[in-house]
Amino acid sequence: MLTFAVLVLATLALLCHHRKRAYARNTVGFLHAAAGAGGGGERVLWVALDGLQHADAAKGVKRQYVVFTNEYKPEDRLSAESSDQHLLSLVEKQFSIRLLRPVRFIYLRPAVTRWLSGDAYPRLTLLLQTFWGGAALFYEVAIANAVTPIVLETVGVPFVYPLLRLLAGCTVISYTHYPIVSSAMTQRVRIGEVSHTNAPTVARNPMLRCAKVVYYEVFSLLYRCMGFFPNVVLTNSSWTQNHAQSIFWPRTCIRLYPPCDVAGFAAESQPPALRNNRIVSVGQFRPEKNHMLQLVAFHAAMPRLPMDAKLVMIGGVRNADDRKRVEQLHARAKELGIEKQVEVLMNATVAEVRAELGKCVIGLHTMRDEHFGIVLLEYLAAGCIPLGHRSGGVELDILNSPDLGFLAVTAEEYAAAMVEICEMRLRDPERYVQFQKRGSEHVKSFDDSSFRTRFVELVSEYVYAC
Structure with missing residues (x-):
């Protein structure tokens, strides 16, 4: 069984590396399923991409950018606008950002990205969303398609980090908006506090509370291991930074406030x-x-x-x-x-x-x-x-x-x-x-300008090393 597992992993690694060769070594991919949603996380994605393109232009660097995301089709079925054009139009409308150079979009299948949502898992949500969702995303990005040599993950899907590093050999940069599990969550379960993550039936039952605390502790240990794999972890606040350093165990962890309009x-x-x-x-x-x-x-x-x-x-x-x-x-x-x-x-x-x-x-x-x-x-x-x-x-x-x-x-x-x-x-x-x-x-x-400048400074070591 162990030999079979090793052979499967080795085959996957060879396949990922072979497909990755379709890109130049300095190609950057942004991994963000809901790139057209128009929220704060999406603003991070597009301002970061815009900042890198302007930095490339200033340095005279030629580079391809790839965005792995859901497909956003025009609401008007008779529209001549392509999905690519529609998404770029959405971004310009939402954030007043017009990219300097063209980007390539690789659209993720809804049948895969649905597993990234916690709504898909009525029980053991944290565990299944993290591992099954992360594995499904890796399959879609690196096996069903070709993953880029440099990946910027701007949502926070931690299980994809070790897979991208170990199997695909990618340089991985993570922008983490919040830790999936925290000591505060565990403490609320321990004292029986009712919250949106701790149902009354669990909070009132000592046995269920104890079981959930053990579940959180085990998951926290696994989560710590995932934090070691990104080359650098950028966090969006002091609160996230403090929790990431104590729970996520990143090798390099730097606070970078998100951009605001x-x-x-x-x-x-x-x-x-x-x-x-x-x-x-x-x-x-x-x-x-x-x-x-x-x-x-x-x-x-x-x-x-x-x-x-x-x-x-x-x-x-x-x-x-x-x-x-x-x-x-x-x-x-x-x-x-x-x-x-x-x-x-x-x-x-x-x-x-x-x-x-x-x-x-x-x-x-x-x-x-x-x-x-x-x-x-x-x-x-x-x-x-x-x-x-x-x-x-x-x-x-x-x-x-x-x-x-x-x-x-x-x-x-x-x-x-x-x-x-x-x-x-x-x-x-x-x-x-x-x-x-x-x-x-x-x-x-x-503001956008402050974020753009600081982001380019922090990732230059990894993006311009190739």
Whole structure:
């Protein structure tokens, strides 16, 4: 059996190396299944690619770039636009990025990429998503297709790292947005705390809690081993950096804040007198975003808020589960008697989000242990005062000074902060303006240009060595 396994692995390695020879040694591939999704992770991908192309042009380097991603077809079936053209048009619309040189797209099959989603695994989600999903992705990239000699993985699929290094012989650069498992997750299970990753049935049963702690500990050990294989791991925040160094065991680990569309949001910013009393939350309708806390906090603050105050929840709806969560929010708002003061905007455009943030009074965020929280930067850039959760990258990297915004944990703390900020806009607009000025200055270090320059500096050793 062992001999057979070795023969299979050797055959796979030979096949991967043979196919990789189709590319020049300096060819760079970006591995990012949802390249057209338009989120913060996708911004990292496209700003990084744009930065490398401009660096190549400055150095006189000729290089091919390949993007391994899902296929994005035009919605209009009669459109003459190809999938490649449509994806590039999406990127230009989403991020105002027009690439300097052409890139090659290799489209991943949906039958394979579906295994990268946690929704595909009702049980043992972490284990199966990581190993089966990673193995499926490696097969699609390196065996069904030809993998590039240099791979930049910008999502965070850890099992693909040892496969790319050991079997395909690639140089691997990882941009890690968050650790898959953390000591905080294990501790919550240990003390029986109910959360979106720890169901009530497990939290209340000592035997199940013990079994899940063992499961997390074993998985953490396996996760540590995967961290050794990338040539360099870039992390998006101090929180992620700290956890990666203690859990992921990377050989080289460097913090690199993700890029933010500072200019786009700043263009919509209004002074206090032209702002309304809307409290706006931006974030996908996922359990960890904790929208229910927003409703409870807003309800508690209502008697002390201006009569026209409203809570506006803006978020993406990806599937039936997300739609169900939106329905639950409407039902909860009705239970609290605030349904007329609550608006839910689904799948709003970037322009609509900018417009809302440019004239609202508060930018609201309630996710615990957010690895970074780029939406807080968008709040600061748009000139509304951010009110975020006192944890994770939000506390360590973004609202790391009380002069930049407000932090809270409980519904009572959120309600008190809502009241204070609304009163500030009406009664002390000069103080509100000072918050805006400090926020505007703070976000400059997170713009596209800063990320592009630093990213090229950090990966040059690996990208320009060939």
